Amino acid sequence: MDFISILRFYFFYPSFFDIIIFPGLILFAVILLTAIWFERKAAARVQMRVGPYYASKRSGGFLQLVADALKFVFSEMIIPDQVNPTLFVLAPALLLMISILPFAVVPVSIIPKSGSIFSPYFHDFYDPNIGMGVLSGFFTQYNLVLVLALEAIYPIFIIFMGWVTNNRFAILGSVRETMLSVSYDVLIFMATVSLALEFHTLDIAQIVQRGIPGILANPFAALVFFIGMLIGSSRFPFDIVEAETELVVGPATEYSGFLFVITMAPAYIGNFIYSFIFVDLFLGGWLPFTGLPGAAYTALKAVIVLFFSVFMRSVYGRYRLDQALRGSWKYLFPLSLFALIFGMVVGFLWIA
Amino acid sequence: MDSVKKEPKEYKKENPIGLFGDHLNAIATGLKYFAKPQRITLKYPEESIRLPTGYRGLIRLYKDVCIGCTLCAMICPADAMKMMTQEGKKLPIINYGRCVFCGFCVDICPVDALKETGVHDVAFSNRRDLIFDPDKFNKNYDVPFTGVVRKVRAEVDEKKGIRYVPDS
Amino acid sequence: MDVEVVPVTGELNVGPQHPGSGHMRILVKLSGDIVDDVELDVGYVHRAVEKLGENRNYMHLIPLVERPAILDSVHMNMGYVMAVEKIINVDVPERALYLRSFAAEVNRIASHFYGIGILGIFLGHSTSFMWGFGDREIWVHILEALTGARVTNSYVIPGGVRRDISPSIIEMTKKAISYTRRKLNDWKKIFFNNPTIRARLENVGVMTKDQAIAWGAVGPNLRASGVYFDVRKAEPYAAYSKLDFDIPVYKEGDGYARSMVRLEEIEQSMRILEQIIKDIPQGPILSERFLKQIPPTRMKKWVEGQGRIVLPGYYASFRPPKGEATSRVEAGRGELMYYVMSDGSAKPYRLRMITPSYRLIYVFKNLCKGVRYADVVSIYGSLDYFPPEADR
């Protein structure tokens, strides 16, 4: 009995439960499959076709991704002659790791003092700003800054991957990623900072707990963040890094077999984590729920945001690199400045 | 020659305000089709199309009708149809590896010894099988299929584009 | 401070696998993101039509000449057959001329949908790709009902056409027109007015009027540069002299103007089809001279019974008189020219086939100079360049 309660204690310990079980890695794996399935199925609906179908007809081809993954696992991994094999294999693995990392500090729910399954950990994850515990892998009061910092590492590893493969298309893709990452990081940073200024805090949990969804408090920041998120995770219309008609698959050109799967996953994971931040900052997060239901509610909204952003594939083409850069620096950056000032004014007048 | 010479048109250059509307319009159209999909996929192995009359599918020979006039071999643009002597009679053989299904041989045959069938989906395991000697060529491929395959007919529809109706 | 400058020039091999180029290799010389020069390595789908043309009978060439552009096969056939008709000096009955126009316009719509679809996928817009092919399917279906094959129609023969139109095909065409008209509205919303597409096409690959003429652009690409030229108007063939239609001409000469010309040509083609359906005359569909040679029993069974021409033995190996003929038609991608030279034997002495894409090779090469790398595919798609057609 005692052993079970210890086990139970460690199982539900947020650093483990939040990151591994829910809404962590396991959910991520499921969502990754679902999102790709949805992307293909939604595109198929718009495009007069059926989409994945024959792998489990009853669920509309949901197992297609599993079938694809199986195929990739058993197909040959070709490692080019001229590359360093260690780095070549390491690069996608590093990329995957780095892409999941930011999730550790994203709060997904709060822990009430009693009544929740997480209540025993109330004091460990106590947030003095809101007087409650915060359900996240690792709690700091400045999680907004930390999340942005961890997200900003991700592009470096894409560039690393392109460099390692020693392919011209890959290097061109990496160069594009370099240029884009600078611009979208600025957008995301400005959008979040304007929220932080508006709510006078660098704690995501506190922003949520104010009870005002950021999309009402600062719609401009929401727009800028959403577009920054699309650029950051290479979704259409900013699928510039992997533009398949020009660059084959960009940095992932030389990868095959299971390594290719690993190179594809991080973009979706990055998008999903951005969706969590978007939900927390702009869509009211877990309110009015707490504990596990709160986390589920946040995850649900994040999934919807993710699905909406993958749906863009069936509507848009692809911008050119310079157009995306011009758009982000010439139009969205001023808009984000405006959002910053707007945030300060509204924060001063309304939220105070 | 056109008497009225048209001035070259110019498309409207985009304006920033309309741009946002265009974005919304595009997304709305996407969502419209997402909500009400218009699918024209044929679920092929389960459904199969009954091809219209006159479709130029595989060709079959009526051995008894053939008079061996060689016109079909002469007009064959791909050198697919050749003549061979069988029991003292000249009969055509066909190599489906070369046939381009132009239907000239069927049209030029003076006694209608060749006929187009509505069959186009056949598979062979090696190239030798693609050459049909007169006996093999004489068989009917257009047998009514008894199996799980549903035969459908494609119809042009004003709303959906192409609609598949069960073939009765 | 001394900065080590890393050279930013380099070469990229685009193709010859499909994405980014059709069956051709584009050797792009890049300086940063700017294309200094491109070298087009064409010929991956060379079929040697001209050499085969010298070794085959006149009738054998009908399915051959349509192979380079199977999406546009009626035009490909019609041009060749018109040249042969000039040499053997045969008149085509009125109804056959209308049917030729009918098949050609259906084919033009199908070909333009294909072109727009390919342009879309080059710009990453997968919906337009699928829509292009899906909406094309309806028109291909009509061609299938009319000619018996989806793409390699071999419909036009010297002296007429092979099959007659039936009321059910007319009904189908009416439905297809009303469907396509409605669908084009959604096309405009999701593709032509889509800001991403406009951004990628506007002011990209601009070709001025003088350049278009000097480089030898043809078809929609020429008309998008402000040149009012269409073979259907300049030298009317088939039934075009009796049909009323406009030629869309745009001033800008960029990729967007080129795709707008295609869009409007689809609309005009539907207008033409409506007129053809309305005033197609009754009568034979093959020249009297050949019709006489069909035995009466077969005439009754096939030609009158099923509206389907059976070929008299004449076609198997005819020998036209000595002579030469130049014919041209406005194919889907532009002007298509045939030069046939006969020396009195059953085979042409020389067959010259100038396809629209063939003439676009030089245009494409010139347009790519100085653009951004991502624009290469955009120009490629907006020119509607089709490698098999260029290589022949």
Added chain:
Amino acid sequence: MTQRAIDLIVTELQKMKVSAKAESDTRGYVEVPKDRIVEVAKKLKELGFDHVKAVTGIDFPEQEKIQLIYHVSSYSENLYNIIFEIKSFTSYKDCVMPSLITVWESSWTGERETHEMLGVYFEGHPDMRRLFLPEDFDGVYPLRKEFKIKLEGLFVDKSE
């Protein structure tokens, strides 16, 4: 009855002492020796023909000659239904032609193709390399009549 546009061109060309002829309302040709082809081309361009549609080479093995035909036409209103041919001969021995690319840029593709298919060297063309044929194509000049391709008979019995 006004004079046909093509007749005006033919008379203009005949002033240059070259044999020009109108075959019909819309077709005509002019035969020039190859050293005067640029001159005639320039004249035709002056008359309004602004592009080359095709450069065709025809092999005549008995006479050891190759005939070259430039189909030129115009996009201007009064000439756009006319296709005019410039015909010229070059011999096997001296298989060189002056390139017309200085007059009409659009002859670029055609001249390059004629070069690789028939072996006519166009002097003055900036890019006289192979276009369609692969680099390792063996055999020379596929469109010359001496390049034979394998043909098949109608019967299978005799060969087997």
